[in-house]
Amino acid sequence: MxxxxxxxxxxxxxxxxxxxSARKENNNIKxxxxxxxxxxxxxxxxxxxxxxxxxxxxxxxDYFYGDRAFVEKILAQFGTEEALLFFKELGIMHxxxxxxxxxxxxxxxxxxxxxxxxxxxxxxxFITETFVSELERTPNGFKVGDIEAKxxxxxxxxxxxPNLGSDGSGYKLLEQFGHTPTxxxxxxxxxxxxxxxxxxxxxxxxxxxxxxxxxxxxxxSDRGEMLFTDYGVSGIPVMQISRFAKKGMILEIDxxxxxxxxxxxxxxxxxxxxxxxxxxxELFSGLVNKKIAIPMLKYAGVEKTSAKAKSFTxxxxxxxGGFLKKLQLPVLGDNGFENAQVSAGGIELSGFYPHSMxxxxxxxxxxxxxxxxxxxxxxxxxxHWAWATGVLAGxxxxx
Ligand SMILES: Cc1cc2nc3c(=O)[nH]c(=O)nc-3n(C[C@H](O)[C@H](O)[C@H](O)COP(=O)(O)OP(=O)(O)OC[C@H]3O[C@@H](n4cnc5c(N)ncnc54)[C@H](O)[C@@H]3O)c2cc1C
Numbered sequence: 001m002x003x004x005x006x007x008x009x010x011x012x013x014x015x016x017x018x019x020x021s022a023r024k025e026n027n028n029i030k031x032x033x034x035x036x037x038x039x040x041x042x043x044x045x046x047x048x049x050x051x052x053x054x055x056x057x058x059x060x061x062d063y064f065y066g067d068r069a070f071v072e073k074i075l076a077q078f079g080t081e082e083a084l085l086f087f088k089e090l091g092i093m094h095x096x097x098x099x100x101x102x103x104x105x106x107x108x109x110x111x112x113x114x115x116x117x118x119x120x121x122x123x124x125x126f127i128t129e130t131f132v133s134e135l136e137r138t139p140n141g142f143k144v145g146d147i148e149a150k151x152x153x154x155x156x157x158x159x160x161x162p163n164l165g166s167d168g169s170g171y172k173l174l175e176q177f178g179h180t181p182t183x184x185x186x187x188x189x190x191x192x193x194x195x196x197x198x199x200x201x202x203x204x205x206x207x208x209x210x211x212x213x214x215x216x217x218x219x220x221s222d223r224g225e226m227l228f229t230d231y232g233v234s235g236i237p238v239m240q241i242s243r244f245a246k247k248g249m250i251l252e253i254d255x256x257x258x259x260x261x262x263x264x265x266x267x268x269x270x271x272x273x274x275x276x277x278x279x280x281x282e283l284f285s286g287l288v289n290k291k292i293a294i295p296m297l298k299y300a301g302v303e304k305t306s307a308k309a310k311s312f313t314x315x316x317x318x319x320x321g322g323f324l325k326k327l328q329l330p331v332l333g334d335n336g337f338e339n340a341q342v343s344a345g346g347i348e349l350s351g352f353y354p355h356s357m358x359x360x361x362x363x364x365x366x367x368x369x370x371x372x373x374x375x376x377x378x379x380x381x382x383x384h385w386a387w388a389t390g391v392l393a394g395x396x397x398x399x
Pocket of ligand 1: 010012014015034035037041042043046049052053131132133155156157160164165166167168170340341368369371380381384386
């Protein structure tokens with residue numbers, strides 16, 4: 001029987017951060033990490049498009065969903081400064097883009113490596129290819145298969161991208177000790193919409209405002225670079241509002257968010273007036289991505305893309321304006337946990353102490369990361385939550 005002082009279940013961002021902080025707190029304890037995959041930190045490699053946006057210069061509870069009072073207590077103990085110092089001590093210099101923080105080398109692998117190497121050099125055991133399906137309470141602590149541990153930190157993540165390890169199997173481990181999960185759903189995910197138009201625009205990126213409506217009531221809105229795809233829409237602003245999306249809602253796209261509807265129409269009329277001999281397909285060049293013109297003209301009832309501007313009717317022009325300012329797509333659903341960056345919902349925070357992440361229901365049991373009922377917008381906040389709760393759990397468990 002292997003024996004550990006601290007056993008961490010899940011070798012992702014939260015679990016690895018927990019192991020580092022536990023080791024820094026106490027050099028004389030035995031620490032092990034059980035990971036179901038063949039290696040730890042798989043998801044970290046995939047973050048930030050391979051660059052790992054690991055924290056943000058502007059960390060506030062406002063950017064998180066869940067119990068914000070609890071989140072604030074965590075951020076007060078581990079904010080941006082603490083995150084930068086934690087990684088600096090592991091060898092990561094950083095760079096900032098629009099408040100988003102990346103490793104200076106611009107490689108997510110650097111973040112994964114610095115954690116993995118520190119732990120290997122500091123005698124933390126990786127027990128890989130070991131799936132934990134049961135966690136038993138014993139008189140001296142806990143038992144996981146043939147491993148005994150005085151304390152256990154559950155850091156198995158949520159349900160987003162099960163191909164990278166997190167399949168939701170960890171909820172059960174905490175539930176058996178009385179912890180309850182809130183319903184888990186996708187967040188930060190692309191959306192499936194009515195696709196007749198999006199298919200035609202597939203691959204086109206546009207700076208837009210995207211807004212979700214439910215029965216004409218605005219539900220969520222964001223702006224940034226979005227992408228049309230053959231199934232619907234993607235890109236950061238779409239992902240930011242995706243946690244609110246439901247089948248039956250309308251997604252409205254404004255491709256000229258800095259112009260009012262009146263200004264946009266005036267711009268189109270001016271082009272038609274000034275460039276009467278210009279073919280429709282070329283008329284909008286310089287206003288919107290060229291690839292948008294042809295589907296837009298079709299939508300506006302202009303049969304031939306070679307039709308000259310002077311042949312456009314008022315209705316054609318108004319419809320072009322509508323396409324650019326108020327393209328409405330019925331939402332059919334989201335792209336599922338397989339494609340989501342995070343899951344919303346999870347184990348309720350009320351069962352844990354915010355200064356230690358220790359369970360209020362089972363002494364010696366801790367939780368950290370996405371398994372908990374917290375998620376955040378894009379920008380480094382989800383990883384920050386994983387590091388912050390991992391560090392607190394590791395440190396307190398090692399005391
Ligand atoms: C493609 C992608 C890009 C992202 N980019 C960013 C970004 O740039 N910035 C940002 O802030 N966030 C980003 N995120 C979100 C962020 O990666 C997660 O919120 C974060 O990794 C959660 O950390 P975690 O340790 O709680 O869970 P995970 O990283 O999911 O780790 C959980 C670990 O536990 C293991 N495990 C699960 N169940 C068991 C079990 N029963 N037994 C043993 N082991 C188990 C898993 O294999 C996994 O290694 C991204 C996510 C994805 C998918």
